[in-house]
Amino acid sequence: MSKTYKIIYYILLTAILAWLLPWFYNLATLKKERTPFTLYSEIIEDFAMINVNQNEKDLRYTDRKGDIYTERQFDSILPMFYYRQLVTDNRLPDTIRGVPVTASKIRRENFIFRTRPLDINVHHPELYSLLESRSKRVDLTMPDDVFRLTKNGIEFIDMESNQVNKEKSALFQSVFQQKEVAFPIRTIAGNPTNRKEYDEGYLFTDNEGKLFHLKQMQGRPFLRPISIDADVQISQIWVTEFLNRKYFGFLTDVNNQFYVLTAPDYSLVKVEIPPFNPKKENMTIFGNMFSWTVVQSDKKDEILTAIDAKTLTAIDSMAYHNADKDKTGLASYLFPLQLSFTSTKDKFFYPRLKDFSYRALALNLVLLVVYVLLFRKTKFSTTKLFKSLSIAVLGVFAFIPALLMRE
Amino acid sequence: MIKAILYKEWIKIRYLFLLAAVILMAFTAYCQLRIGNVISLRSAAHLWEILLTRDNTFYEAMRYVPLFSGVLLALFQFVPEMQQKRLKLCLHLPLPQNKIIGSMLGFGVSLLIILFVVTYLIIFLYLNPILAPELISRVMLTMLPWFVAGIAGYAFVAFTVLEPTWKRRLLNILAGVAFIRIFYLSGYAEAYNQVIVWLLIITLALAGLSFLSVSRFKDGVQ
Structure with missing residues (x-):
């Protein structure tokens, strides 16, 4: 009985480490991910965006071509979004693209639609x-x-x-x-x-x-x-x-x-x-009487599409790609996989294995050699074979419990 | 012989069992008073609306009470065994070691399950005339991981207390804390529906980890 429970305890410790070690690593290396706030401008007929630098103090108002705007100019090229500021400054034009506009008309026509996987799953x-x-x-x-x-x-x-x-x-x-x-x-x-x-x-x-x-x-x-x-x-x-x-x-x-x-x-x-x-992507739509800016985002990409509000056809599109997500982090050399129980994409709890990495095989083999050397004087047993195989596959997650449970 | 062991266990933990029962009932009554207040001050419709639109179950105050009961029960059942070296005497009884420890653990787990089932029944009987079955099951399924955590708390405290060395005790405590944390990872209503039966089975299986500690104790590991 106690032999069975030795194995059960070993598996339990391995599972706990497969969950906690990557969790600690991700917590320690957490980086702020931010894409510029971007909307389609009916005035310049291009995407306009606010770039924020690292310390979040310096805002840069720009468009896709790289033209720089002042904050006041930026309000003017996005009149449907910043109409309240334009009304306050007495700068709201009477017509936009030949269509007569008033603040109340813009307010009535504007909408923001949001959906997240978290609300659906x-x-x-x-x-x-x-x-x-x-x-x-x-x-x-x-x-x-x-x-x-x-x-x-x-x-x-x-x-x-x-x-x-x-x-x-x-x-x-x-x-x-x-x-x-x-x-x-x-x-x-x-x-x-x-x-x-x-x-x-x-x-x-x-x-x-x-x-x-x-x-x-x-x-x-x-x-x-x-x-x-x-x-x-x-x-x-x-x-x-x-x-x-x-x-x-x-x-x-x-x-x-x-x-x-x-x-x-x-x-x-x-x-x-x-x-x-x-069920997997976020969507935000900033709609007004002329166009919609549809923002679709998942872990890696943010795709923006400008849609004609009347015909619902695409006018223009652009994308932001999160290059950091493609980089091979230290984690992929340390951990052969990661275990987690929750996700930002749903409200369910269940075990999820993710981020399988063959790069961790090298470390797994090194740890296996260390384990065999450390325990070379102990006699061969099925438990020892089980632990060796576990280390070869699960690396550090199985190596640490093997050391902790040594008699 | 088994009867005598069970009687000994009952003598040891009867007052604590009553205390745990009182604490559980007190918290249940408190949560139900809150529900009653919402109905009398606002309306039943308001209660339904909250349950339908938020992750609130009105029983959140009970979150850690089953865990506390499980931990306390295991402490009262097994600390005296270790402090007064009674476990050594126990293991000399003319019965297989696993049978002795199995009946002690089984007794503790059974008492906890009885306590939890009675609490569950009281909650169900209170909610049945007030809420639709969909909402009752939402409340009860959301609470279920907290009760399974109570059994996990009992299992890991017994495992740790029966362990003869402090080094391994520390490891057992850390493993127990990590395992119990699983039951409190998600605060969303019904988040554990897909896995709760598996968690219960795993937890009941882990209650047997104490066999490992007792075997080390008997082997004279220091």
């Missing part, structure tokens, strides 16, 4: 609040019930009594049946909060991949099937609810294509950006 209780979309009050209020989507239908639960509201459930269920919704529901998205200007309820896809829009209007269900191309298989949905009311939502399909569902005509329009996987 998460366990979420499958209960949803359906707000009243056509309330007679100015402010939205949270409802007293939530709904759940079962295998066969929809069910509303009153939160005070914790009982199913059979009447309301039957009312919604009949509409779902009328519109031939195939249960169970695959994907559903909405913004169940009253901190917004208006409510567009939920967009969801049913079991056959059909897209629907669900709202509650004066206590009655509003359910509209949305006709989309049969080839498009929706995988992720975001209900936008921007002030400009031009879109119902953003969507991605299984091929990572990005779409906009326009309002009020429910057309699904493809946005001309590189494939976007919301």
